[in-house]
Amino acid sequence: MSRKRPELEVRRLDEYRWLIPRQGRMRVEGLVFADEGLMQDIRGDQALQQVADVATLPGIVGRSIGMPDIHWGYGFAIGGVAAFDPEEGGVISPGGVGYDINCGVRLLRSHLTVDEARPRMKEVMDQLFASIPAGVGRGYDRFVLEPRAIRSILTDGARWAVGEAMGREEDLERIESGGALAGADPEAVSERAVERGRDQVGTVGSGNHFIEVGWVDEVYDEPAAHALGLDAGTVTVFIHSGSRGLGYQVCDDYLDRMVKAAGRYGIDLPDKQLACAPLDSPEARDYLGAMRAAANYAFANRQVMGHRVRESFERVFRSSERDLGMELVYDVSHNNAKFERHRVGDRDRELCVHRKGATRAFPPGHPELGERFRELGQPVLIPGDMGRYSYVLLGTRGAYDETFGSTCHGAGRRMSRRQAKRETRGRDLAREFEEQGIEVRASSGRTVAEEVPEAYKDVADVVGVVDRAGIGRKLARLRPLGVLKG
Amino acid sequence: MLSFGNMASASPLSGVTFLDHTADVGLRARGPTPESLFRRAAAGTLALVEGSDEAGGVQGGGTRTAAGGTDGRTGAEQRESGRRPPTDPRGTSRAVVLEADDLAALLRAWLREVLWWHEVEGLALRQVRFLALEPVRLEAEVTLGPPPGPPVREIKGVTLHGLEVAEEAGEWRAQVIFDV
Numbered sequence: 001m002s003r004k005r006p007e008l009e010v011r012r013l014d015e016y017r018w019l020i021p022r023q024g025r026m027r028v029e030g031l032v033f034a035d036e037g038l039m040q041d042i043r044g045d046q047a048l049q050q051v052a053d054v055a056t057l058p059g060i061v062g063r064s065i066g067m068p069d070i071h072w073g074y075g076f077a078i079g080g081v082a083a084f085d086p087e088e089g090g091v092i093s094p095g096g097v098g099y100d101i102n103c104g105v106r107l108l109r110s111h112l113t114v115d116e117a118r119p120r121m122k123e124v125m126d127q128l129f130a131s132i133p134a135g136v137g138r139g140y141d142r143f144v145l146e147p148r149a150i151r152s153i154l155t156d157g158a159r160w161a162v163g164e165a166m167g168r169e170e171d172l173e174r175i176e177s178g179g180a181l182a183g184a185d186p187e188a189v190s191e192r193a194v195e196r197g198r199d200q201v202g203t204v205g206s207g208n209h210f211i212e213v214g215w216v217d218e219v220y221d222e223p224a225a226h227a228l229g230l231d232a233g234t235v236t237v238f239i240h241s242g243s244r245g246l247g248y249q250v251c252d253d254y255l256d257r258m259v260k261a262a263g264r265y266g267i268d269l270p271d272k273q274l275a276c277a278p279l280d281s282p283e284a285r286d287y288l289g290a291m292r293a294a295a296n297y298a299f300a301n302r303q304v305m306g307h308r309v310r311e312s313f314e315r316v317f318r319s320s321e322r323d324l325g326m327e328l329v330y331d332v333s334h335n336n337a338k339f340e341r342h343r344v345g346d347r348d349r350e351l352c353v354h355r356k357g358a359t360r361a362f363p364p365g366h367p368e369l370g371e372r373f374r375e376l377g378q379p380v381l382i383p384g385d386m387g388r389y390s391y392v393l394l395g396t397r398g399a400y401d402e403t404f405g406s407t408c409h410g411a412g413r414r415m416s417r418r419q420a421k422r423e424t425r426g427r428d429l430a431r432e433f434e435e436q437g438i439e440v441r442a443s444s445g446r447t448v449a450e451e452v453p454e455a456y457k458d459v460a461d462v463v464g465v466v467d468r469a470g471i472g473r474k475l476a477r478l479r480p481l482g483v484l485k486g
Numbered sequence: 487m488l489s490f491g492n493m494a495s496a497s498p499l500s501g502v503t504f505l506d507h508t509a510d511v512g513l514r515a516r517g518p519t520p521e522s523l524f525r526r527a528a529a530g531t532l533a534l535v536e537g538s539d540e541a542g543g544v545q546g547g548g549t550r551t552a553a554g555g556t557d558g559r560t561g562a563e564q565r566e567s568g569r570r571p572p573t574d575p576r577g578t579s580r581a582v583v584l585e586a587d588d589l590a591a592l593l594r595a596w597l598r599e600v601l602w603w604h605e606v607e608g609l610a611l612r613q614v615r616f617l618a619l620e621p622v623r624l625e626a627e628v629t630l631g632p633p634p635g636p637p638v639r640e641i642k643g644v645t646l647h648g649l650e651v652a653e654e655a656g657e658w659r660a661q662v663i664f665d666v
Contacts, residue, residue, distance in 0.1 A: 045508045072508040074647030074663055099642035099665045136535075136637040137605045196606055206640040207666055245605065248642040248665075252598060255646060256591070272646035416506035417666065418539075446537060446638050486640070 008048055016469040020048060020064075025270070026055040031402075032066035033469050038461055041414050045072035047079070053270040054082045058278070059090025061344045061351065065403050067358050068465040069412030069457060073098075075273025078357035081406040083342065085349055086279040091267070092287060093276035094258055096354035097337050099251040101291055102298035103209075103242030104176070104333040105381040106306055107392065109228075110313065111325030112235040114215035118437070118481060120316055124213055125439040125482040127312040132305055135443030135486040136206045137245070139199030150194045150246075150297075153201065154186040157296030158303035158331075161201075166307035168328075173370045175331040176360060176378075179299040181338075185289025189246070190253050193290075196245030197297055202304030204241050206447055206486030208410075210386065211309065212238040217389070218477040224376055228329050230392060230476045238390060238478070239305050240383055242335065243298035250294045254287045279352055288337075295336060302331055329392070330379035334359045334409035340368075342404050353404045361395035361407040361472050380472055384411045384459030386451055386485065387436060390478045391463045398470030407472035411459035420455035421446065439482035447485050502530035504539050505663070511539075511639070512648070512663040520589065521616045523651070523658040524624070527593060528600045528611055534664065535604055537638035577612055577631035584624040590651040592624055593660055597644045603630055604637065641666055 010032075011019045018039060020030030030051040034042055042048060047070045054076055055064035061083055070079030075095035084090030117124065133140055145153075153160045158179025161167050172179045204211060216234045219225040230236070243250075258275035261283040269275060277283035306328060310321035317324055337354045344351070362369055364377040373379065378395035399407050415423070429448055433440045442448045466472040501522070505512035513530040517523040533539040582599060586592040603609045609630035618625040642665040651660045 047508075074510060074645040074665060095646075136640040192602070192606075252643045255643075256586075256595075259591070259646065260587070272649065275646065413508050416508055417511060418504065418506050444638050 005049065008052055010048060016465050020052050020055070024052070024056070025268070026052055027057070028055050028060050029063050030055050030066065031063040032070065033465055033471065034068050035461070035465050038068050038457065038465065041457060042070055047072045047077040050075070050077035051080060053274060054080060054096070056270055057082070057084070057091055057093065057274060057276060058267055059084045059086070059088040061085045061088065061090070061349070062404065065406070067406070067408040068462040069357070069408045069410055071412050071414070073356065075271045076354070076356045079408065079412060080356050081354065081358045081403055083351040083353045083404045084279065085344070085351055087349070090279050090352060091276035092279055092284045092337055092352055093274055093354065094251045094254045094287060094291070095273040095275060096356055097251070097291060098335040098356050099248045100242035100335055101247035101250060102295035102333045103335040104298065104302065104331060105383055106239040106302045106331040107329040107381050108237040108306060108309060108326055109230055109329050110235045112317070113233045114235060114481070117213070117215070117235045121213065121439045121482045123316045124312065125441045125484060127316050128211055128309065128484050129441040131308045131312050132202065132204060132211065132484065134204035134206070134211070134484055138203055138205070138443065138486065140203065143202065144199040145201060147194050147198070150197050151186040153297050153300045154189060154293035155184050155296065156180055157299035161300050161303035161307065167303050171303065171306070171328045173372060174328045175299060176333050179303065179331070181292040181295050183289065184292035184296050185286070186293050188286045188290035189250060189293050193246045193249035193253065193294070196249050200244040200246070201297070201301055202308060203244060203301065204305070204484065204486050205244055206444070208451060209241045209486055210238070211305065211484040212383070212386070212390070212480050213482040214238060214390065214478040214480045216476050217479045220474040220476065224394065225476050227376060228379060228392070228475070229325070229327055230329065235481075236478055237309050238381070238383055239302055239309065241301060241305065243294045244301060246297050247294040250290045254290060257283055258287070291337065295333065298333070299331070330381060332359050332379070332381050340405070351404070353406070355406055357409045358406045359409045360405055361393070361399040362405045363395050363397040363400045366395070366400070366405070377473070379475075380407055382408060382410060382459060382463055385453040385456040386440070386480065386483045387433065387438065387453035389459065391459065391474060392476045392478070393463065393466065393472040394475050396470055396473050399472060403471050407466050408462050411456035411462060413455060414457050415455040417450040417455070420452055421449045423454070424449045424452050438480050440485065441483070442485040444486065451485065498529035499526070499533055501526045502533070504530070504534070507663055510645070510663055510665050512661065514659065514661050516657055516659045518657065520619050520658050523660055524593060524596055524616070524619065525614055527597060527660055527662060528614070531597050531600055531641070531664070532604065532610060535601070535637045535639055535641060536634060577629045578609070579627060579629045582624070582626045582628055586622060589621045590649050592622065593651055593662070594644045594646070594649060596624060597662065601641055601644070604633060608633070610634070639666055
């Protein structure tokens with residue numbers, strides 16, 4: 001049913017950079033970060049074509065960028081970054097943010113060491129599994145919020161949860177954008193979206209979302225790791241989730257409007273999922289208001305889960321979370337669109353930067369970083385697959401100069417979910433994880449089968465490219481002790 | 487007036503194939519009429535949500551759950567949301583009217599509705615009786631009932647990526663990619 005498109009020209013620039021020269025209707029070049037091995041995987045699907053498609057959108061500046069974990073998405077590739085200048089007719093695209101608006105990662109650390117935690121992992125994972133709903137469409141049965149409370153969350157984000165005694169005031173300084181995006185418009189969020197959000201504040205969801213208890217097994221910069229509380233052997237907790245059904249509904253609701261808007265503004269779309277509207281249009285204003293509101297829901301979601309994690313550790317270790325040193329290290333978004341100042345050509349401009357499966361990675365000294373991170377640079381949290389390892393990086397000047405202050409967001413899939421499931425049929429995954437010393441709790445065995453480590457690229461390869469290309473700097477590597485999946 | 491069959495008939499997935507996509511899942515459906523196409527696309531979508539898209543149903547690989555079982559959908563699934571009222575096992579009927587700019591957009595709107603019933607209301611589409619199915623408007627009576635089991639896959643959205651509906655040689659065909 002699909003029409004055949006001409007083969008894309010891709011040129012290697014150096015060991016870690018691949019250029020997609022302007023061709024067809026591309027307004028700017030594409031730039032993909034990868035080594036030879038990763039590029040072989042990337043060429044296996046349509047991600048490069050999607051980088052080129054994004055480059056055709058009005059008002060795009062610099063380059064259409066692909067991270068080393070890029071893979072085929074819908075419209076925009078996952079692992080893509082694109083910046084649009086409102087003064088040049090730049091656009092906003094819901095597909096460039098994704099369905100899971102402000103999907104992101106939160107990292108907590110503790111005073112516990114791996115040797116103290118390992119013998120208690122069965123209890124820890126049972127407690128987390130009992131406390132935090134995980135799974136398809138899963139919500140709370142007794143923590144169902146009134147629509148009015150949801151509207152507060154849409155404005156206040158993580159601050160709402162702190163106000164409800166679910167977190168500490170200082171947590172907010174350790175969340176990207178302080179845990180709430182300004183300019184959120186709850187009135188731009190549909191009743192259906194609000195309804196979907198009522199019982200899902202503080203829930204994991206399914207797919208690649210998870211909570212992972214781990215430990216710091218390798219440190220690449222001891223003073224910086226120490227400053228963040230990530231000394232070798234420290235027990236950590238990764239939380240990966242987003243805006244749940246509320247965010248999905250916002251994206252879905254606005255896609256229809258954006259398709260119509262694109263037609264009205266004469267924007268020729270190579271893929272309808274790239275539907276967009278000029279940043280100064282009413283459609284863009286409404287979507288931005290709704291998207292920021294959904295992003296704030298995601299911040300609150302992770303804040304509540306962080307609180308439940310602290311409570312769970314208190315119950316298992318019979319000590320207060322403060323005595324356990326359960327501090328928030330950082331919380332980042334990897335599905336978002338934000339207005340930021342960047343230099344393009346010979347001048348600074350206010351741009352709308354879309355990051356879909358890409359993480360902001362601002363360098364030391366950036367004014368948007370709070371005092372705590374001003375000298376270090378922004379922490380960047382990169383979860384791997386559920387069997388191997390995850391990384392903490394720091395933002396760099398290189399990222400700011402070359403990728404609009406962005407870097408990768410994870411390992412990146414290399415196998416479809418159905419393929420992963422086919423290839424694991426007959427295997428005893430429980431035993432495999434147990435033999436690796438990883439306690440797994442999941443509401444669905446199917447999810448675990450779809451998320452096995454081999455379904456993903458090796459995140460060490462992805463992070464290695466980022467580090468060597470200078471668009472992020474390795475700080476620490478974490479290994480899993482226990483994983484909670486949907 | 488057009489009437490189309492019971493969603494729980496012997497082979498609801500006839501004319502439906504499922505697609506591998508690196509990050510997501512998709513389906514292709516075909517049928518002799520737009521109505522059969524819409525019915526089959528809905529059946530395929532529910533199969534993805536309910537895990538009946540692959541032979542053998544749900545096969546997880548024996549992952550341990552909190553309840554101590556294997557291959558399990560135990561534990562968390564027992565914490566069903568208390569928001570949902572009990573469902574009449576005989577099902578519930580309602581009228582549906584949807585409008586869109588073209589037939590592909592109408593199919594997307596239809597599947598979004600089917601997913602809304604399933605995820606938010608906890609109701610699976612059992613029967614559909616199309617009263618009108620024009621390129622820009624759908625009118626139907628649907629019967630909804632309890633799903634056969636808990637959902638196993640979360641569909642975040644019905645994407646526009648690769649969304650197609652076309653008539654070829656007297657047969658109606660559609661392709662849909664879902665974000666999961």
